[in-house]
Amino acid sequence: MPTLSAALWEAQGGVCWWCGQPLSPFAGGKLAATRDHVFPKSRTGPLGDVGVTLLAHRACNAKRAASWPTDDDIRTLVRVWRRMPPELMHNWRRSALGQACHHPNPHARAAAAFTALLLQLLERRP
């Protein structure tokens, strides 16, 4: 199975999900590729593997800060994650289901429940 970052790179076509400009595996500083938590960690707290991420430049990740995802963000998330390897999505969903009920933070439970449902729908795609 590819690593998460490698699978995201492939699924996103090597561009930043936020600004649409190319990412480089060699760039550092503001242009470095980072895993941006679509449900911001500052609200959900640590969610481990359940925190669905997309690749973004470090500067773009910082600009989003603690914004909760918009409808457009969710559409992008679905478009990218639809291209992820099925076994990776399957493992992710199992982990999300576990946290959806038991996490102490309500934002985290919401994010985990959403993630589990989203991945379940994507796994059933024709």
Ligand SMILES: [Zn+2]
């Ligand atoms: Zn960017």
